[in-house]
Amino acid sequence: xxxxxxxxxxxxxxxxxxxxxxxxxxxxxxxxxxxxxxxxxxxxxxxxxxxxxxxxxxxxxxxxxxxxxxxxxxxxxxxxxxxxxxxxxxxxxxxxxxxxxxxxxxxxxxxxxxxxxxxxxxxxxxxxxxxxxxxxxxxxxxxxxxxxxxxxxxxxxxxxxxxxxxxxxxxxxxxxxxxxxxxxxxxxxxxxxxxxxxxxxxxxxxxxxxxxxxxxxxxxxxxxxxxxxxxxxxxxxxxxxxxxxxxxxxxxxxxxxxxxxxxxxxxxxxxxxxxxxxxxxxxx
DNA sequence: CGCAGGCCCTGGTAGC
DNA sequence: TGCTACCAGGGCCTGC
Numbered sequence: 001x002x003x004x005x006x007x008x009x010x011x012x013x014x015x016x017x018x019x020x021x022x023x024x025x026x027x028x029x030x031x032x033x034x035x036x037x038x039x040x041x042x043x044x045x046x047x048x049x050x051x052x053x054x055x056x057x058x059x060x061x062x063x064x065x066x067x068x069x070x071x072x073x074x075x076x077x078x079x080x081x082x083x084x085x086x087x088x089x090x091x092x093x094x095x096x097x098x099x100x101x102x103x104x105x106x107x108x109x110x111x112x113x114x115x116x117x118x119x120x121x122x123x124x125x126x127x128x129x130x131x132x133x134x135x136x137x138x139x140x141x142x143x144x145x146x147x148x149x150x151x152x153x154x155x156x157x158x159x160x161x162x163x164x165x166x167x168x169x170x171x172x173x174x175x176x177x178x179x180x181x182x183x184x185x186x187x188x189x190x191x192x193x194x195x196x197x198x199x200x201x202x203x204x205x206x207x208x209x210x211x212x213x214x215x216x217x218x219x220x221x222x223x224x225x226x227x228x229x230x231x232x233x234x235x236x237x238x239x240x241x242x243x244x245x246x247x248x249x250x251x252x253x254x255x256x257x258x259x260x261x262x263x264x265x266x267x268x269x270x271x272x273x274x275x276x277x278x279x280x281x282x283x284x
Numbered sequence: 285c286g287c288a289g290g291c292c293c294t295g296g297t298a299g300c
Numbered sequence: 301t302g303c304t305a306c307c308a309g310g311g312c313c314t315g316c
């Protein structure tokens with residue numbers, strides 16, 4: 001599942017492979033891939049065709065690509081979205097959703113997405129963060145991220161800690177895997193109340209988030225279910241370093257207690273029951 | 285407004 | 301073997 005480290009790995013790949021190139025052909029193969037582009041596929045294609053891609057940027061799990069027209073192409077990988085760079089005579093992939101051909105005749109950019117939670121759209125304005133993405137908080141690896149402001153916002157919330165970590169308007173880029181990994185590393189239970197969190201706990205959590213995301217990025221991300229690969233089809237290797245996620249019944253790497261899987265928010269949460277004791281007043 | 289829960293979607297797998 | 305149920309989960313939408 002693409003979270004910050006995976007999306008950033010993809011961004012770096014696209015920065016090398018598509019920035020500076022001019023789009024020549026656009027083919028939308030599945031309507032769900034462009035559902036966020038309300039003006040329709042014809043408009044989507046028209047606003048891309050003939051345009052040069054100027055940069056590859058990211059905020060949280062969103063990517064955007066400023067175009068020489070002043071517009072920007074926005075992309076979200078959802079759960080299974082992939083950007084792949086492939087020679088134009090390569091056969092279509094089973095879940096090919098959008099194909100971009102370039103004026104230089106080089107490799108195509110293909111958006112492939114089995115579960116169709118991802119999508120592309122073209123919006124006005126690409127110089128700064130597009131308006132559609134303004135609701136997103138900065139991510140914890142961004143220099144603009146303000147630790148004190150985050151801690152203050154966190155403590156204003158009346159919810160559970162994991163819910164807050166997954167809220168992209170509070171802190172962006174974290175999904176289910178890295179939320180669990182970060183909470184384990186910081187020895188915090190997912191149901192700790194945000195409004196009662198001590199500053200020292202919040203700081204420890206932030207440090208854990210950065211350590212986990214940074215390590216995963218160094219490994220090229222986490223390929224867990226085979227659905228995430230980089231633009232060249234390569235897997236990420238952080239899955240071999242996961243401490244709790246997907247390790248139910250196996251010993252905690254710190255204390256040896258057995259890792260538990262619990263259902264929470266209709267999702268799985270993995271935790272060490274000893275390192276991450278349930279709070280007296282949990283908040284879900 | 286803040287917060288919680290449902291829904292979207294596909295392929296793999298477990299269970300009968 | 302073939303069917304059903306369940307699982308993976310990010311983000312948008314709705315309702316309280």
